[in-house]
Amino acid sequence: MGLLLIYLIYMKKQKKLILKGIAASSGNAQGKAWIIMPNGNLADFKEGDILVTTLTDPTMVTVMIKASAIVTDIGGITSHPAILSREMGIPAVVGTKKATKVIKNGTSILVDGDKGEIYALD
């Protein structure tokens, strides 16, 4: 756990801050970002990937429960992605306004759910 934290801090120092939003569920996670729209293709989403969307809805629940973090364009700390992320113990940044435009599909990102920051790792 300690080594992972040191690694994440190191990665964060190395990489570029690309987006800020509302810190909705604490913790750090890095992984491959998948931009999922309502009724979108969920087949490529793997356990540990990061869900990036406008706002989560129930069409995405099968990937929400596999995600290592969630990032949304809209929503506040009482929005459902925020609440459900906290319940599942995964970081979430909501209300970024433009995550689905700024984050590139399939790229590695780091989500800091304590500060509400997203870093590009590629």
Add this chain to the structure above:
Amino acid sequence: MHWIKRFSKGYYSLFGGNSFEAFQPLDFYHFNPLWYDLWISGVAKAIKKLGLEDKKFSEFEDLIPVPSNTRTILAKLITAYVHCNSSKKAGDFKTVSNLLARTLIEKCPDDPFSENSNPCHDAKEIKKIVGSAAWKDSSIDDAKNIGRLITSAGSLVHGLYNDVVTDFAWEVYGPYKVRYKNSDYTLLIRHFTNLKPSELWPARYMSSVDDIKIYSLYQNIHWEIKAVGCHTISSKGSPVESLKKHSIVVDGRQIGNKKRDKLIEELSHKARDIYRQIKKMNIEQIKYKVLLQECYQLKKLFDAAQMSWKPTNEIIKRVKNKPIPTNFLPHGVVIKNVKDYEKIFGIDTFYKEVLK
């Protein structure tokens, strides 16, 4: 203090610091003023027919939905009254709103309008729950899987009832300070209910279970519930790391990890499928579904009064092919204080025209 002021404080605690932009599948706060007055007149007729205003609370408690749902009906009827352009009947709104407020005051006397919590069990009931639950020690993995179960069940509720009447099937009670085996804990009771509304959806979208209760004992975390249970907020601790003991009861029977994991799988797939179906609907189909969902929440009351719970032809005619207004809730604007909330939702107007 009049109940509406306390209600206003509780509901502001839900919206304060947030903006309106995420209602699915349609913005019901704008939709409801088209027809809610007709429904409220039906509800008032059922209340009068059953003589509920003169009855003891215990005699009609079972006819009214869970507290969070009751609060959302109040919030909607107030806004619908203020923004309704038809010749609404203030007396009917008074009958219904006063009965719902009385229900909350009697059922949840410690915080009826949920300014910080949703405590609807008395000390004796809590003692019985803590003493009789078959508690299991919770690992981090258990806690994460309980989070996944909440996500799956909550998402199914969002499919079955949308954002429209979510609280009808997703309630959270507490937080309660309790003592168990010489240690102090915070108890939360998450309750998913009405998961088989066969009057609203075909059987293929229905869950195999009707009722899930998740009892959780936490340490080193602060929980708050603002107005509605499904918007439970935690601070000063992680829900996963702070969960110490749990018990999951499905349709009255305690379940283990295997059944829990099966449920996560089943409910998440049902939720996905039902919402995909919703996304295929056109606006007129969605409007009709929303009418059904709204009317369904007081089905027990209508059944008891031997009246049809379904939307009447007059209600359907009011909304059919009518555009949904967009004029009073400022989408994207953050509600900064209770005065903002009261102005937008018409609290003072409702008090002056209906309750005073």
